[in-house]
Amino acid sequence: MIIAEQKPIQEIKAMIASYQKILVVGCGTCVTVCMAGGEKEVGIIATSLRMALRLDGKKPEITEDCIQRQCEWEFVDALKDRISKVDAILSSACGVGVQALAERFPDKPVYPALNTTFMGMPEKHGLWIETCRGCGSCELGRFGGICPIARCSKGLLNGPCGGSQDGKCEVSKEMDCGWQLIYGRLKTLNQLDQVEEILPPKDWSTDRDKGQRRILREDVYYEQTV
Amino acid sequence: MSRPFKEVLTSGEFVVTSEIGPPKGTNIDKMLHHIELLKDKVHGMNVTDNQSSVMRLSSLAVCHIIKDHGGEPILQMTCRDRNRMALQSDLLSAYVLGVRNVLCLTGDHISLGDHKGAKQVFDLDSVQLIAAAKNLEQGQDLGGNKLDGSVEFCVGATATPEADNMDSQLLKFRKKIKTGAEFFQTQAVYDMSMLKSFMEHTQQSNTKILAGILVLVSAGMAKYLNANVAGVTVPQELIDEIAGAEKGKALQKGMEIAARQIKQIKDENICPGVHIMAIGKEEIVPEILEMAGI
Numbered sequence: 001m002i003i004a005e006q007k008p009i010q011e012i013k014a015m016i017a018s019y020q021k022i023l024v025v026g027c028g029t030c031v032t033v034c035m036a037g038g039e040k041e042v043g044i045i046a047t048s049l050r051m052a053l054r055l056d057g058k059k060p061e062i063t064e065d066c067i068q069r070q071c072e073w074e075f076v077d078a079l080k081d082r083i084s085k086v087d088a089i090l091s092s093a094c095g096v097g098v099q100a101l102a103e104r105f106p107d108k109p110v111y112p113a114l115n116t117t118f119m120g121m122p123e124k125h126g127l128w129i130e131t132c133r134g135c136g137s138c139e140l141g142r143f144g145g146i147c148p149i150a151r152c153s154k155g156l157l158n159g160p161c162g163g164s165q166d167g168k169c170e171v172s173k174e175m176d177c178g179w180q181l182i183y184g185r186l187k188t189l190n191q192l193d194q195v196e197e198i199l200p201p202k203d204w205s206t207d208r209d210k211g212q213r214r215i216l217r218e219d220v221y222y223e224q225t226v
Numbered sequence: 227m228s229r230p231f232k233e234v235l236t237s238g239e240f241v242v243t244s245e246i247g248p249p250k251g252t253n254i255d256k257m258l259h260h261i262e263l264l265k266d267k268v269h270g271m272n273v274t275d276n277q278s279s280v281m282r283l284s285s286l287a288v289c290h291i292i293k294d295h296g297g298e299p300i301l302q303m304t305c306r307d308r309n310r311m312a313l314q315s316d317l318l319s320a321y322v323l324g325v326r327n328v329l330c331l332t333g334d335h336i337s338l339g340d341h342k343g344a345k346q347v348f349d350l351d352s353v354q355l356i357a358a359a360k361n362l363e364q365g366q367d368l369g370g371n372k373l374d375g376s377v378e379f380c381v382g383a384t385a386t387p388e389a390d391n392m393d394s395q396l397l398k399f400r401k402k403i404k405t406g407a408e409f410f411q412t413q414a415v416y417d418m419s420m421l422k423s424f425m426e427h428t429q430q431s432n433t434k435i436l437a438g439i440l441v442l443v444s445a446g447m448a449k450y451l452n453a454n455v456a457g458v459t460v461p462q463e464l465i466d467e468i469a470g471a472e473k474g475k476a477l478q479k480g481m482e483i484a485a486r487q488i489k490q491i492k493d494e495n496i497c498p499g500v501h502i503m504a505i506g507k508e509e510i511v512p513e514i515l516e517m518a519g520i
Contacts, residue, residue, distance in 0.1 A: 153335055154306075154346070158353040159398030161332040162386040162413055165456035171335050183394040198401050201310055201354045201368060 001030040001121065002094045003128045004037060004114040009048045012090065015111040017053065019060065019088040024049075024113070025079065025101065026066035027093035034128055037092030037114050039066040045092060045113055070097025076104050083108055136206030136213065142194050144185035149202075151178030157199040228298035231327045232380040234269040235409055235434050240492050241499025242520060243270040243300065243411065243436060244511050246292065248283035257288065258295070260508035265297035267512045272329060272411065272501070275302040279339020286316055289325045300382065301325050304333025309349035310358065310368050317362055321377040329382040329411060330355040353398065356381055356405040383407040385435070386457035387415045387424035396427055403431045411501040414440030414451070416460045418487065422496055436499040437491050441510065442480035445469035481510055485517035492520070 016022050024046045032038025046062045053060050065082060067075040070093035083089060083105050091098040092113040102110045118130035133150040140147055149155045153171045160179035163170025167180045186192045206213075234241055244264055249257055264271055271292055275285040289299035301320050303313060317328065336346035350358060358368055365376040383402040389395040402410075410428075415421045415437055428435055440458070442448050445468045448460040464483060471479035488500050502511055 154332060154348045154351070156332065156348065156351040158351050158401050160391060160394050161352075162384065162389065162395070163332075163335065163456045164389075164391050164394075166390060169335075170456055171337050177391075179394055180391055183391070183397070187393075192397075195397060196400075198353060198357070198405060200357070201350050204349070 001033055001119070002096070002116060003034045003118050003120050003130070004031050004094050004116045006036055006041065006045065006092070006114055007112070009045070009052060012045065012111070012113050013049060013052050016049070016060075016088055016090055017056070017058070019086075019109075021061045021086040022049075022063070022088050022090055023079075023082055023086040024062060024064050024090045024092065025070065025097075026064075027070040027091075027097050028066055028068040029071075031092065031094055031097075031114060032066075034122070037094075042066050042092055045090070049090075070094075070100055073100070073104070076100050079105075133207075135202075135204075137203065143182045144189060144191060144194070146178065146182045146185055148178050148182060151176070151181065153178070157202060159195070228265060228296060229269070230380075231270045231298050231300065232408070235380065238498075240520065241270075241434065241436055242268045242502065242515065243272060243499070244268045244502045244508060245272045245274060245504070246288060246508065247274050247277060247506055248285065248288045250280065250282045252283065254283070254288075254291070258291070261292055261295050261297055263509055264511055265292070265295060267515060268502075269499075270298045270300045270327060272300040272302050275304045275331070275333070276307060276339070277334075279306065279334045279336050279341070281339070281341055286320055286323070286325070289320065290323045293324045298327070299325055300327040300329050302329045302331060303355060304331045305348050305350050305352060305355055306333030306336060306346050309347050310354075313350060313355060314358055314362060314367055317359055317377060317379070318373075321379070326378065327380045327382065328359055329384070330359065330407075331384050352383060353401045353405055356383060356402060356407055360406045380408050381406060382409040382411060384413065385410045385424070386413040387437070388413070388417060388420050388459050389457040392424075399427070403433050407433055409434040409436060411436045412438040414438045414455075414458050414503065416458075416464055416487070418490060418496065420459075421491070425496060434498045436501040437487075437497040438503060439484050439488060439500050440503045440505070441484045441507070441514065442468055442476075443507070444476045444480070477507075477510070481514050481517065485514045488514070488518040488520065492518070 024042050026038050026042035042064050046064045050062055069075045089101055089108055089110045090113050091101050091110055095116040098110055098112045119132040120128055120130040123129045130150055135149050153169050164177040167177055169175040169177045246260055273285040273288040276282055285302050289301045292299035330352050332352045336344050359379050359381050362377045365373045385399050386395055421437055445465050448465045451458045451460055468476055468479045491497050491500055504511055
């Protein structure tokens with residue numbers, strides 16, 4: 001899922017301080033699960049902003065809502081009436097949700113309450129790690145189901161660098177060396193031969209390097225005015 | 227004038243390389259002094275490439291200066307700061323400037339240096355960079371296009387004899403050899419028994435391994451290396467030896483240790499050569515060589 005974390009409340013406050021009526025909109029999917037921008041967090045953000053703005057002598061009208069998914073029009077459209085009554089929107093969804101609101105409500109300013117950080121999962125309660133970079137050309141089959149692009153801090157394809165020690169990365173002793181994980185797993189699976197092959201440079205054209213990425217599937221595509 | 231490094235590598239004589247660290251800025255006086263001191267004492271001078279992810283004068287510019295001064299430069303290239311286009315372009319540039327030796331490295335992570343917010347590249351890894359150089363030698367770039375005029379390099383790589391993950395390091399080492407690395411300059415090594423056991427893995431190939439000798443300047447440096455630098459372990463007896471040096475004599479002791487190890491490597495034929503790193507104190511290298519009997 002998409003992992004995000006809340007921006008500092010002072011940063012959020014600075015973005016919305018000039019508005020009187022603000023709607024804080026959460027998202028019930030990824031950011032709810034990663035405890036960054038769901039219904040509960042919307043309540044906390046709204047309360048914190050009310051208190052912070054009151055300390056500045058302001059009395060804004062901050063209302064709250066949370067929809068199932070900010071990345072789908074059917075849920076976003078349901079906000080139409082509420083949004084028509086406010087001056088600005090504070091979205092606690094990922095960047096996809098923020099942009100969906102901006103596109104759907106062209107006359108309302110939209111601000112992000114979160115920093116969208118990565119695709120990953122909780123490793124422990126309260127600890128999330130990145131596991132996929134969304135490079136557009138998955139090679140996990142070759143690497144024993146552990147991604148060197150996302151989990152080696154240099155994204156190396158042909159083996160570890162010299163900065164690996166005690167199974168940890170040179171970037172931080174908290175960070176596993178992705179290549180040690182790959183090597184260990186392939187050894188367990190008796191598949192080390194899979195990484196003996198010298199891999200050529202990666203084709204990054206499936207990553208961000210051809211501009212904004214899109215997938216068009218002719219089999220399910222039809223023109224629809226939404 | 228210096229001899230081509232490739233010729234020295236294949237001559238059978240004990241090979242000695244050292245390092246020149248480009249300055250942070252344009253004042254090259256001290257660096258020129260080091261070049262003058264070393265050019266006739268070593269067979270090749272590596273020029274580090276934004277070493278430790280700290281932005282400095284470029285390796286390529288300094289290699290050119292070394293050529294101008296009659297030395298034999300070894301261009302260090304890391305994959306951190308340039309994509310495949312820039313790396314290949316710099317390899318062509320190096321060739322036309324007379325640089326004939328390249329050391330291909332991964333490069334330290336950007337977060338370890340002085341531009342922590344910069345975007346790191348790693349479009350290629352060190353194996354792919356070796357392959358890119360070899361490809362240019364065949365008159366082709368990585369896009370599959372023909373070159374009008376190719377290159378010819380002596381291509382080297384790095385290895386870590388004291389790595390604790392030797393199995394996976396050897397995986398990469400094999401790939402570097404297979405891709406065409408003609409020589410290796412190793413990470414600093416202090417434990418000669420570990421160096422010997424590493425060398426057992428290299429017997430199948432013709433590649434030349436130059437043992438990395440990093441001169442200790444204090445017991446504090448040794449402890450720092452042990453705590454912070456992956457793949458480097460200074461044995462306690464060496465730390466004790468340098469800690470026991472008279473006040474103000476720690477560097478002298480470090481030079482003695484380095485000279486002793488170089489002599490051992492040569493006398494026992496552990497490696498066909500050494501790569502001496504003095505990190506900013508290159509003026510001590512000639513004396514170390516003298517102490518080692520070279």
